[in-house]
Amino acid sequence: MTAHRTPFTALERGTPFAARHIGPDAAGEAKMLAHIGYGSLDELTAAAVPEVITSTEGLRLPEARSEAEVLAELRSLASRNRVLHSMIGLGYYGTVTPPVVLRNVMENPAWYTAYTPYQPEISQGRLEALLNFQTMVADLTGLPTSGASLLDEGTAAAEAMALARRVGKVKGGVFLVDSDCLPQTIAVLRTRAEPAGVEIEVADLSGGIPAAVAERGVFGVLLQYPGASGAVRDPREVIRQAHGLGAVVTMAADLLALTVLSSPGELGADIAVGSTQRFGVPMGFGGPHAGFMAVRSQFARSLPGRLVGVSYDADGAQAYRLALQTREQHIRREKATSNICTAQVLLAVMAGMYAVWHGPEGLTAIARRVHRCAVLLAAGLREGGVDVVSDAYFDTVTARVPGRAAQVVATAREHGVNLRLTDADHVGIACDEITGRAQLAAVWTAFGVAAAEEDLAGLDERTGDALPVPLLRTGEFLTHPVFHRHRSETAMLRYLKRLADRDYALDRGMIPLGSCTMKLNATTEMEPVTWPEFAQLHPFAPLDQADGYLTLIGELADRLAEITGYDTVSLQPNAGSQGELAGLLAVRAYHRAAGEGHRTVCLIPSSAHGTNAASAVMAGMKVVVVRTAEDGGVDPEDLRAKIERHRSELAVLMVTYPSTHGVFEEDIADICAAVHEAGGQVYVDGANLNALVGLARPGHFGADVSHLNLHKTFCIPHGGGGPGVGPVAVRAHLAPYLPSHPLQEAAGPGTGIGPVSAAPWGSAGILPISWAYLRLMGADGLRRATQVAVLSANYVAKRLEPHFPVLYTGPGGLVAHECIIDVRPLTKATGVTIDDVAKRLIDYGFHAPTMSFPVAGTLMIEPTESEDLAELDRFCDAMIAIRGEIDKVGSGEWPADDNPLVNAPHTAAQLAGGWPHPYGREEAVFPAGTGSQDKYWPPVRRIDGAYGDRNLVCSCPPPSDYDG
Structure with a gap:
């Protein structure tokens, strides 16, 4: 008698990942099926999923690979990215994540698997961390009320524009933007302003507000501080003029610069926005990063997004909660003033902890060192005969080299440094926390003034600072003890642990949230996010340095298109709400290109998530609500009546499938056909895609466009309320109207709607998570996961x-x-x-x-x-x-x-x-x-x-x- 022989090929791959991802084992699955009266997953699927939507062909995806194999593939992709030292700037900088924060927050499931703190009693840790963030932003901006983060700087500026229009005295006029604002911010503003009927006026405000613009009326002004060119200008006269016109003034500010420069609040601004990326959050090819907004007290109750507040519990003990939750979009719907549904909690926690770790003295020391690098850089250039445009700057200088800019940038690249090619005659150079002697030497060499390196000490001795004396910061900031008591790593480690222990996350147990899909965020999927080749790439780096990223992005987009049945996917939207907006803007652009710009009605079931209605209003559409039937689906009679009533002006139907009530509607294909017959488009909200993957494809049963939540169905963790990614998927006729980006042509079509996020590929830094999930699961694993979700x-x-x-x-x-x-x-x-x-x-x-x-x-x-x-x-x-x-x-x-x-x-x-x-x-x-x-x-x-x-x-x- 011989022992049983197991073939080597069956042994070498180990346990398939799908068996690790899917909770019930074979015995558990059999027990569950028996309890509900079915003999197999396929039998249950046939009974639960309407035949009219069921896919008859399997997903054409690569075969599932083991965890070791997938990590090896990702290592190969990462190696195809070339991480040069970035001195491009434009709101993205090299930074050092404190290792204690990297390991115990960013890489810690106690923090990244938590959900939005709607149950505050079990969210006190991350609520305290967010209160630290809010305090940090409020102190540095000099404005008393800060939100708990926004998606990025560009969209934060767009939210400020909307806020200024809403609360300001001027009911009309233009939104005036200084020409030295970040170019991606200006582009996002244009995308958001046009459907809202807002006129953007970009002008050089260094000499004040032009009289011709003032005569037209100005409801809001946006200034960059310091400017994209690096220049630090005193904004007080422009602010005085703006207030004289009744305008609300927003300053887009750099928090690190605000440790040494006067705050926006002190200078007279009403709103401050920006990014906290350089506070310990990797660039990640564009995100995710926590944007911020702070406002004067009178605007606190109009602040978009989330706000952490202080209250008391039943014993009178102090406790934290999300304040003013009635502003949330699921309650306000078409009356919402913003479609923001998530924040960037994980990244806000990291930025806040960066300030806790360094404290005001440490932050100021970093800022002064960064500024000193910029000063030495400029001095060396000037002594070498190069014209430096501004005399006052913080971390960025612009050099004028007529006709030579491209050559200088190319030479710098050969020496391991990326500079910004502003135009044919100008080069932008930004210093940051990790800039050192080697980088200064490389830049001087690129400009042909390498002799400066030989006398660095002398250059330092004879060169003064370049911060304008009237704008130097005075007074204390970050005075709260939390920013002073955690200087040793022991103290910081214990503080982070203490906060994590106050929270409930997936590392403790089940979070059975309907509509929010809190599934496994596997360690193998998460690991590559912090690899330097993915984490340290600037979003505007030359694309020949991002070959690995571009391959990963392309493969992920193609696989998502295959799964959903659409033709093209854009990964730019950095939240589900932004995906909704992008999809609706694509529909709007499609109708306008067809000469049917009058189609502005958006039909939305009464059961839909509130961001649907909010996004529709932001896209310039009129919301018409469709009743919900007793079975939880769309009321077919009311839908037909609304289609007929609005036939000539119908733009789109937004419907969640399966319905928000948790049922598969039998007549979804008929609903899509009825809308198409009337000349409209069908938007299927992808919030419930976890019930469809491998079983049905929205793009095949009648939908024209969907947004997908990668932080739900495709395993990017919720992070306590962010980060998220909300790609938009469309059929071919809508593809020309997907998001685009002026700084990276490859990010979208030339005919696109413009950017909906500041970075070309949105939160690219976390896309390896979903790429890995699809690669680990394969077609069979994904189908089985969906079947078990329905079974459970x-x-x-x-x-x-x-x-x-x-x-x-x-x-x-x-x-x-x-x-x-x-x-x-x-x-x-x-x-x-x-x-x-x-x-x-x-x-x-x-x-x-x-x-x-x-x-x-x-x-x-x-x-x-x-x-x-x-x-x-x-x-x-x-x-x-x-x-x-x-x-x-x-x-x-x-x-x-x-x-x-x-x-x-x-x-x-x-x-x-x-x-x-x-x-x-x-x-x-x-x-x-x-x-x-x-x-x-x-x-x-x-x-x-x-x-x-x-x-x-x-x-x-x-x-x-x-x-x-």
């Missing part, structure tokens, strides 16, 4: 249905990849609210599902394919136990105003004091047999949101506030 949702729905009504189902009582359970009847009968259930789940060790969206008083649950059966059962057991607790309230066993639900969550501190409640301490904190060994303890009790909104505090409170 149906298993949860079936287990909970006897205890909570499942609100919407499709044929056979099945849901798609998420389900909605209804708590409203229980609330009516017992007084227990949806908030009580969500907070009680914390005591059981869970993050709550999505609350009250798309239906008030419900929970939308999406388990994803990554959770195994044990975790699914743990969640279902917790929900069933909570139902039992609700019954105790309903029966009168527990008082309606004093029970574990209304008092949840319970903290460890509560156990140490008196216990006045009619239930036991153990029942409070270890409910239904919840184990004590791995207990997650919330750091605060339930937070008073109304107090925080009425009393807006958005920067670090003094330590004395913690004492009482």
